[in-house]
Amino acid sequence: MQVLYLHGFASGPTSRKAVAFSEHYSKRGITVERLDLRVPSFEHLRLSAMIDHVRAAIKGPSIVIGSSLGGLTAARVAERDDRVQAAVLLAPAFHLVQRWRAQLEAAGEWSDWKRTGWREVYDYSTGESAKIDYGFIEDAERTDVGWPEIKQPVLVLHGSADETVPIETSRDFVKTHAKARLVEVPDGHELGNTVPTLLAESDRFLADYLK
Numbered sequence: 001m002q003v004l005y006l007h008g009f010a011s012g013p014t015s016r017k018a019v020a021f022s023e024h025y026s027k028r029g030i031t032v033e034r035l036d037l038r039v040p041s042f043e044h045l046r047l048s049a050m051i052d053h054v055r056a057a058i059k060g061p062s063i064v065i066g067s068s069l070g071g072l073t074a075a076r077v078a079e080r081d082d083r084v085q086a087a088v089l090l091a092p093a094f095h096l097v098q099r100w101r102a103q104l105e106a107a108g109e110w111s112d113w114k115r116t117g118w119r120e121v122y123d124y125s126t127g128e129s130a131k132i133d134y135g136f137i138e139d140a141e142r143t144d145v146g147w148p149e150i151k152q153p154v155l156v157l158h159g160s161a162d163e164t165v166p167i168e169t170s171r172d173f174v175k176t177h178a179k180a181r182l183v184e185v186p187d188g189h190e191l192g193n194t195v196p197t198l199l200a201e202s203d204r205f206l207a208d209y210l211k
Contacts, residue, residue, distance in 0.1 A: 001085070001209055002062040005034045006054060006070030009045075009093070012036065012125035016192060017067055017090065024199050030210055033057065037070060042123065045132055046139045047096075051076050058083050063209055065202070068165065068189065069093045075148035086153045086209055088202050091162055091189050094147070094169045097140050113137075147173060154180040155205040157198050159187035181205075 003025065007015050013034035022032040035057055039049045050073045054064070058077075064087045066074030071092030078084040093099075104110035113119040113134055123130040154177060158170040167184060174180040183201050185194040 001030075002059055003030060003032045003210070004054060004057060004062060004064050005032050006037055006050075006064060006066035006073050007034070008066075008068030008070050010042075010121055010124050010130070011067070011070075012038065015067070015124070017195065017198070020195050020199065021065060021202070025210075028210070032065070037073065038125075042125075043131055043133060045136045047073065047076070047136070047143045048139050051080065051143070055081050061085050063088070063206060065090070067091065067191075069096070072096060072144065072148075075150055075154075076144065078150045078152050078154070079148040084152055086206065087150065087155070088205065089154060089156045089170075090191055090198065091158050091165050092156065092170065092173075093165050094173055096144055097137055099165065099169075100137070147176060150177060150180070152179065153205075155201065156180060156182045157191070157201060158182060158184060159189060159191055159194070160184050161187060162189045164189035 005018050005021055007013060007018050013036050018034045022034055025032050037050045039053045054077045062084050064074040064077055064084055067090040071089040074087050074089060075092055078087045101110055117134045118131045120129055120131055156170045158167045160167055170182050174182045185197050187194040191198060
């Protein structure tokens, strides 16, 4: 079974959680492929390109594990690709554009991004400031419409104190997806304090797939 890990926005394959999942499963002889989703580049990031990149990496029956924007990507890949057997979503960034617009309009930054075409963000992968173009939003509006229609089993792990992606989004998702289960953990969006719990819950969920 192929296992793919998808990092979040402004992150990368060497993020703390990506490494934690990789090291955890390597002890069982399972390789976790940590994909680089900064495609086609971080400045011109596109959700549609991320989805295509993941699907191109799938070679057969697979498990997708995704964090935040990577979680949204994993959900959209599962929706489109029957080779995905199950998905683990860590604080998935559902309703991305709607949430970003509300947050940035409240801060008076949305219109500037649309007018100038660029927004400055902190790049966790490099530790430096970077810019992302408004085309990211335009592409996401076309690509991320409604809830992902996932037929496969899904485990959602979400922090009850998440201020970036409210846990209510994951609660609403599992209500309308019969094969989805939500585990709430006492943590924020990064889920940095509950990594052992994330791994343990993933082990239980994936037990029948990773024998």
